[in-house]
Amino acid sequence: xxxxxxxxxxxxxxxxxxxMTRRELAKFLTLGSGLLAGANLLxxxxxxxxxxxELPVRRIAADADIAPGTSRLFRYPTDDDPCILVRDTSGxxxxxxxxxxxxxxxxxxxxxxxxxxxxxxxGVFDAADGRPIAGPPTRRLPRxxxxxxxxxxxxxxxxx
Amino acid sequence: METRQQGTTLFSAILVLIAxxxxxxxxxxxxxxxxxxxxxxGVLVPTAAASAALFLMSAGxxxxxxxxxxxxxHWGWRG
Numbered sequence: 001x002x003x004x005x006x007x008x009x010x011x012x013x014x015x016x017x018x019x020m021t022r023r024e025l026a027k028f029l030t031l032g033s034g035l036l037a038g039a040n041l042l043x044x045x046x047x048x049x050x051x052x053x054e055l056p057v058r059r060i061a062a063d064a065d066i067a068p069g070t071s072r073l074f075r076y077p078t079d080d081d082p083c084i085l086v087r088d089t090s091g092x093x094x095x096x097x098x099x100x101x102x103x104x105x106x107x108x109x110x111x112x113x114x115x116x117x118x119x120x121x122x123g124v125f126d127a128a129d130g131r132p133i134a135g136p137p138t139r140r141l142p143r144x145x146x147x148x149x150x151x152x153x154x155x156x157x158x159x160x
Numbered sequence: 161m162e163t164r165q166q167g168t169t170l171f172s173a174i175l176v177l178i179a180x181x182x183x184x185x186x187x188x189x190x191x192x193x194x195x196x197x198x199x200x201x202g203v204l205v206p207t208a209a210a211s212a213a214l215f216l217m218s219a220g221x222x223x224x225x226x227x228x229x230x231x232x233x234h235w236g237w238r239g
Binding site for chain 1: 171172174175178179181182185186188189192193194195196197198199201204205207208211212214215218219221222225226229
């Protein structure tokens with residue numbers, strides 16, 4: 001027997017459809033609860049047992065190359081990690097990862113504000129210590145440890 | 161005496177409770193990940209312990225409601 005034409009537009013037979021019972025939903029949610037607890041334990045395990053890898057020492061600039069109130073870009077610890085070296089107006093050197101901790105846009109130095117600004121969502125970080133002071137970011141910028149040897153500025157590690 | 165109506169209401173209430181606990185656990189996972197990325201290690205153990213406790217509560221509620229349902233099936237219902 002041919003199907004009615006309306007059936008083409010409404011092909012689901014509700015009386016043959018599979019419905020999830022409340023018991024199944026409760027079991028499913030409890031299983032999800034177990035998985036989330038496992039994920040939390042895994043995160044705690046990784047956090048407690050993981051250790052920072054040994055990072056290379058790399059020359060990133062000559063001291064004379066960077067004037068007060070300017071910045072210079074470099075890559076550290078690998079060529080895929082953009083960073084920014086800042087000399088503030090008082091002459092103090094600091095360096096941070098250039099990747100915004102909000103959504104990974106590149107931050108730029110704003111010497112007038114003494115800050116690093118993210119142009120994507122107007123996040124602002126303090127250039128003195130990298131902590132977020134405005135906008136959506138909640139975590140500070142990873143800080144690059146610096147060392148001066150003679151006329152060279154070297155990157156020696158990363159402080160998250 | 162336990163009735164069918166009581167069972168239905170109880171099951172719905174416990175379902176909502178378990179769903180609420182799961183939402184809190186989701187928030188805990190997000191907070192723990194954020195803390196891990198910020199190397200804020202002190203937060204990780206309390207969040208893991210809280211999440212495990214919430215899971216035990218969910219499992220306890222599920223066990224209770226299933227036992228209630230079994231009792232109901234065994235003794236029949238009046239409603």
